[in-house]
Amino acid sequence: MKFTKTIEVKNIFNKISYKYDFLNNLLSFGLHRLWKRKLVNLLKPVNGEDWADLCCGTGDLAFLISKRVSPSGSITGIDSAEDILNIAKKKAEIKKNKFVKWEIKDVLEIDDYSKNYDGICMSYGLRNLNNVEEGIKKVFYLLNDKGRAGFLDFNHSTKNSLSNVFQKLYLRYIVVTISRLFNLSPEYAYIEKSIRNFPKKNELIRIARKVGFKKAEYRTIWGGQMGILILAK
Numbered sequence: 001m002k003f004t005k006t007i008e009v010k011n012i013f014n015k016i017s018y019k020y021d022f023l024n025n026l027l028s029f030g031l032h033r034l035w036k037r038k039l040v041n042l043l044k045p046v047n048g049e050d051w052a053d054l055c056c057g058t059g060d061l062a063f064l065i066s067k068r069v070s071p072s073g074s075i076t077g078i079d080s081a082e083d084i085l086n087i088a089k090k091k092a093e094i095k096k097n098k099f100v101k102w103e104i105k106d107v108l109e110i111d112d113y114s115k116n117y118d119g120i121c122m123s124y125g126l127r128n129l130n131n132v133e134e135g136i137k138k139v140f141y142l143l144n145d146k147g148r149a150g151f152l153d154f155n156h157s158t159k160n161s162l163s164n165v166f167q168k169l170y171l172r173y174i175v176v177t178i179s180r181l182f183n184l185s186p187e188y189a190y191i192e193k194s195i196r197n198f199p200k201k202n203e204l205i206r207i208a209r210k211v212g213f214k215k216a217e218y219r220t221i222w223g224g225q226m227g228i229l230i231l232a233k
């Protein structure tokens with residue numbers, strides 16, 4: 001079963017890769033850029049630090065972080081879907097950014113712990129992993145003793161709350177309808193399903209503490225639609 005979800009997710013992101021940035025901008029009214037900036041501001045990466053952007057997709061967070069950690073640090077964008085990573089590489093060429101390193105890899109299969117990252121970030125990735133707890137545990141072991149991590153994703157709000165109802169309607173009737181114009185509706189319908197299976201705020205905090213993080217804070221943004229989980233050792 002685990003294997004099936006990994007392949008399914010990889011196929012989804014390879015398939016939507018060519019429209020990913022376009023639809024992200026359209027469907028979030030460009031707001032995803034603000035949310036990503038907010039995550040980076042909370043994490044405060046500084047020059048000289050080594051960072052990883054896991055599930056980097058087309059590399060938005062990696063590019064933001066590269067501005068903060070260069071010239072002495074490093075940032076590696078890691079993703080399992082080759083097509084979406086190729087878009088990230090093309091964007092790097094256009095931006096003339098040779099600083100970000102790219103790696104194709106399933107996050108849960110990373111086995112090189114020698115990097116001792118100062119920081120790890122993930123936007124809209126945790127929810128897609130086969131196992132959220134394994135993902136948080138992986139991040140814990142990849143960080144050095146003072147490491148910190150931040151995750152931006154949809155907030156799984158309380159059932160039937162206003163924010164929950166809005167989220168469902170938005171995903172079903174706006175996201176799926178618009179993505180249908182590009183023959184991508186089954187792929188975008190996956191978002192609602194993945195949020196349903198994603199732990200809620202308190203559960204994410206519980207998992208992070210169980211894994212060993214001393215600091216685990218969660219804040220909702222944009223009227224409870226999105227959530228940011230900040231962890232530190």
Ligand SMILES: C[S@@+](CC[C@H](N)C(=O)[O-])C[C@H]1O[C@@H](n2cnc3c(N)ncnc32)[C@H](O)[C@@H]1O
Nearest residue numbers: 013055056057079080081106107123124125128
């Ligand atoms: C919704 S996209 C987010 C991309 C980017 N972080 C952003 O915010 O725009 C999720 C990304 O996670 C990647 N992904 C999903 N499961 C993964 C895994 N197990 N290992 C590495 N990447 C994974 C997908 O290929 C996809 O690029």
